[in-house]
Amino acid sequence: MLFAQQDTRADGPSIGSIEELGKALFFDANLSRNRTQSCSTCHAPEAGFTDPRNNGFDDPVSRAVSLGDDGTSIGDRNAPTASYARFSPKFHLREDGEYVGGQFWDGREADLEGQAGGPPLNPIEMGMASKEDVVARLQENADYVAAFKVYFGDSIFEDPQAAYGAMTKSIAAFERTDEFAPFDSRYDRYLKGEVKFTKQEELGRTLFFSDQFSNCNECHQLRQIPGAERETFTNYEFHNIGTPVHTAVRAANGSGERFADLGLLANTAVSSVEHAGKFRVPTLRNVAVTGPYMHNGVFKDLRTVVAFYNQYNTTAESAKINPETGRPWGRTQFPRTLSVEELTVGPALDDQRIDALVAFLKTLTDARYEHLLEGKR
Structure with missing residues (x-):
């Protein structure tokens, strides 16, 4: 076993499992410089x-990054x-030459463990x-020290690299719990026959899973059968959908108009320029309550997306015209790598169908967040 799941000794640590340790670490601000x-x-x-915080800037930069x-x-x-x-x-690289999966917008970390080790x-x-400084912070906490030694070995802190890896494994274990993925949204309850959709939600569901009437499921359906349970609403591929540059963010962080976010090409495992400007397809679970949207937070409203x-x-x-600005959508920096085939599937949508799709996307909200939706039922 890579690590013990739980210590059952009478004199075990106060932190009773790897997942509990990961949860404590996930919420520990002492693991940052200040x-x-x-x-x-x-x-x-x-x-x-x-991130729900106002970052100190006015709209449209606030909460975008x-x-x-x-x-x-x-x-x-x-x-x-x-x-x-x-x-x-x-x-990984699929047989068809397309990259899939990983963490972060560019997939640069293979798994949750890698992702957990990046931000600190x-x-x-x-x-x-x-890493040594992070491990030193860990050792300031007696409960951590006891838990690390039980779950990863008495000598874990003798090797800072190993101790840092143990930290990321613990956080990843917490992120693999059902607290992060309850599958209890209105949509999930609909599949179980526990609730009925409104006519608008049902129209949105039909449009979403239809190859003839929308392009949504081209990238946001993983399971082969539309409406399958435990659908994550992403195929984990990487695509360039032409997201415009967030000029206000660029001005605020000083990167400027000439800076180009290479997306997938910024991943050191990727070298071909055909992947410039591609980003990992995000899950649509909780999408209605997790704006702003796109990899750079350029859109505030789900309907705008x-x-x-x-x-x-x-x-x-x-x-x-971008309804949020009243101006044209704005330029993308990598027009040559646009996923044209996927983007042009299906006919144009009128306002009624756009609204129906938004209504359906709201049904993908976990039960704990339904109070955040506009227009409570």
Whole structure:
């Protein structure tokens, strides 16, 4: 076994399992340089495991990207939800030449363990200088020391690399619990016959899973049978959907217009320029309560996202305008790698069908977050 699941000795640690240890670590702000930020800061349970904070900037930068432990740094990407992240396969290259899975928007970490080890050492996130410094912080907590020794061996702290790895394994174990993936949304209850959809929600469901009337399930359906239980609503592929540059964020973080987020190509395991500008398809679980949207947080409203996709299927002049700004959608930096085939499936959607799709997407909200939805039932 890689590690023990639970200590059953009478003199065991106060932290009773690997998962409990991971939970304590997930919420521990002492693992950041200034002791102000934890994993839960940017992946807050009460906000669908995304970042609910105002980062100190006005709209449209506020909440689009996260504020670091130093109180001033912001990045260029939106913090993705940690909900249902355990189901992403390890990052790999499929036989068809497409990359799939991993963690982060560019898949640069193969699994949850790798993802957990990134933020503590990121200078614009939790800001710790080294793994050794993180391990030293761990040893300040007597409960951690006792738990680490029981679950990973008495000599675990003799090797900082191993101790850091034990920390990431613990956090990953917590993230694999049902707290992150309860599958109890209105949609899941509908599949069990426990609730009925409204006419609008039912229309949205039909449109979503139809190859003839929308392109949603081209990327947001994993299981072969539409409506299968425990659907995660992502195929874990990487695509360039033409998301416009978030110019306000670029101005705020100083990266400027000339900076290009390479997406998948920024992953050191990827070298072909055909993958520039591609990002991992996110789960749609809890999508209605985890905005702002896209990898850079450029859109505030879920309906705007659906309208953005619709522009690829219509020649209407009105579809070329971002309803949030009243201006054209904005440029993408990698027009040559657009996933044109996937984006152009299906006919144009009228307002009624756009609204129906949004209504269906709201049904994917876990029960614990339903109170966050606008217009409570």
